[in-house]
Amino acid sequence: MSQADEILNVLSLRASFPTYQGKVKAVNNINFSINKGEIVALVGESGSGKSVTALSIMGLNAPTIKYEKNSLISYKGQDLLTMKKKKLKKIRGNEISMIFQDPLSSLNPLQPIGRQIAEPIQLHQGKSFFSAKERVVQLLRMVGIPAPEKRLQDYPHQLSGGMRQRVMIAMALACNPTLLIADEPTTALDVTIQAQILNVLRELQKDTGISILLITHDLGVVAEMADRVLVMYSGEIVEEGDVFTIFKSPRHPYTQGLLNSVPKLKGAGEDRLKAIPGVVPNPLNLPEGCNFYSRCSYSSEKCSAAAPPITDSAQNQRFACWHPLEKKVNQFV
Amino acid sequence: MFFRFLLRRIFYVIPMLLITTLIVFSLILLIPGDPALALLGDNATAEKLAALRAQLGLDQPIIMQYWHWLTNAIQGDLGRSLFTGEYVSDAVFTRLGVTFQVVAMAMIFSFAFGLLFAITSVIKPNSWMDYIARFFGVLGTAIPNFWLAMILVVLFSVHLGWLPATGFTSISDHPVDFMKSVLLPSFCLGSFGAAQITRQLRSSLIEVLESDYIRTAYSKGLLLWQVIWKHGLRNALLPVVTTAGLLFGNMLGATVVIESVFAIPGMGQLAVHSILQRDFPMLQGVVLIMVLMILIINFITDVIYGVLDPRIEFE
């Protein structure tokens, strides 16, 4: 990819927050970029730091979270982390917008949805609610809400879960942003609704050419949506690559573990789900070497001594492991 | 739909009215021994006693007495004062306006201070404004309002001579004098309410500002004050609506003390006088009208709450 296509570049991002027991490193030196029109999935268990990463792009982390000095989130050449509030405000909701996990609690219960969708338009384009109305109706139609003119006065509690998430998407797209961050957009929804919402997102991506950073723990969602995958573990990106390579031939044992814990339809019998043994290391007391060391079946003494460097393989795949898996054909895809 | 909601609320109020009037009426039952004797004193003549019993209907069975009193009350006849002989309804209604003006001002005070303190303290947590707000929130609910009144009288009337220590001028007579005469009383009356609103609004604002839809609002590009103004305040004020209704009743009761301190000829002062003079019909009248006002206010706050919160179904 050429430099010009790159819209977001995260460089050595480190974020931590203090607790009574000590400093917790939520995100520890992660690097990635997002290109124009690309859907990038950020995958990991809860507590792996994927939400903190997403919120630091928006500047919405709790004020207790502090960034290390060299951290850089560069959006079109400007650092979002050190940007003045006034300037950041013009980007938020206008060029970069976000949808959240629980659409019910993420919508203001006391405001009709029409008002809420119109708000970013009024704010960033200086329009009145009346003149923004047409756009709101168009947005609602885009996300597949039937008879949108009649829905403007509805309150969030009057809509179903799927409809609410469509409203959230409409709101996020109101100002034609270049980047959409979707934080577990389907986790709180029924399975059938999940598919619909993913469909909406994919269609919209095709139509508008928007870039999407999709945060999820669901590999099914990743397989269906993403162009590229970032796998996060304990605040670090342990593997990165395009979606086919990652699913076909993961190099990091953790990625392999994640893939193995996804149910498959092929042959019942012995092919039971394999959970990754052990637990995530305590973020207050991270091991010296590889974070995955204690749970990994390929580990050696080397792994406990020093953190593995990032290896670039061909095929645009990168991983951080001393004992990467052999390239092989995975039965998943 | 909204009409039916109103109707149902009204149907709730009717039994409340019956019970409250019964309570007001049965106050007379609490008088130990012969009420007529207790009201007139030991050296009353037999004729006077008989006359009073007849006037109060004490010679009838109790349920008949209540029925009689209630039907009269509905027609606006609350009896006559035992002391001055004037109609209770006249006396009460001339004083109602005075009390209403004082309480309304106190309510304005409570909300002005409550909003100011709560918002500034939430915008900058642990700042000096926050500490001041919390300090007044604690102090205001504990300080005896008549003591506060005395302190303010010493300060503003005795020392500085800015405001009158006692008396009342109606707003319709002289707006400037009204403000002067009502400033101290309504401040003392409103101090409890201001503290209460500060405490409640502060904690409900903090709670609201931590909710997900506030994060959404930030993600749209709104700044802190826009977030508070457009999404925080209205949601945080919702529980305060109920409190405001309760505060109104509380203030109405507190006029008993405050009107006595400032010699304001309102309902509270009338209540105290009628107790000291054992003027029972008058006391019943005052209590009845106060409770009616409270029931009306409760009804209004219920409706306002229903209008403000779309999640409440009118069905």
Add this chain to the structure above:
Amino acid sequence: MRFKVMMRRLYYERLAFLSLIYLLLLILLSIIAPFIVPFDPEAQDLNNIMAAPNSHHWFGTDELGRDIFTRILLGGQAAIQAGLIGIMIPLLVGVPLGVISGYMGGIVDDIFMRVVDAILSFPAILLALAITGALGVSLWNAMIAIGIIFTPQFARLARGQTLQVRREPYVEAAKISGSGPFWIMVRHIFPNIASPIIVQASFSFSLAILVEASLSFLGMGAQSPQISWGGMLHQAYSMIFVNPLMMLFPGIAILLSVLAGNFLGDGLRIAIDPRMKRT
């Protein structure tokens, strides 16, 4: 919630714990006050009227030359009595009624709650005043009136708690094993609804002190020679243009006692449920 656990947690709520000590001290002082006061409360030192605080009269003297420190100590008796009666009547009458109503449910409960709502719609102080007026003006009647006006609140609280506890498995189990309703209420419901009622009692204690002071201030409570902080303020009010200093100490006494009750209530609430700390 075991009592010991609650007290241990309360210990860490410093302000609340200090308030508890203050209130216990106040109760103790009001018991021994008649034996330790430096002066006869009615002794008039007419050469020394309206004295400012000094080494002889710690809090100064009133317009009759009576020692204010002595009268404050003795006035604590009325405050403490009002506080205690103000919570004893609701605890002995309101709580059982609330529990029974909540446990029985149905039409009895409906009617009971309507009556409670109705009483609660009266302004507390006005109702206390009216009841005192009907019973006859005296300090004792004022205290009873305070107890009466606090009763419905406790009844409502006890009822609400009972409704929650009633469905708990251990109550169901007791029912199945054949325990009678009285036994269930005494053995299973009371102990499990006690915590919030203790918190409410703490707040009501301080409110009772405040209402007693208000009534005595209006001349509807303590009658001379009975001493009450509210009565002392009434007296100070008539001297407001002559000696404003007289109102200082009775007011502080009331304020501190009410604050203590409120802090204790806040602390107990946190001790019972530490999640409350946030707000």
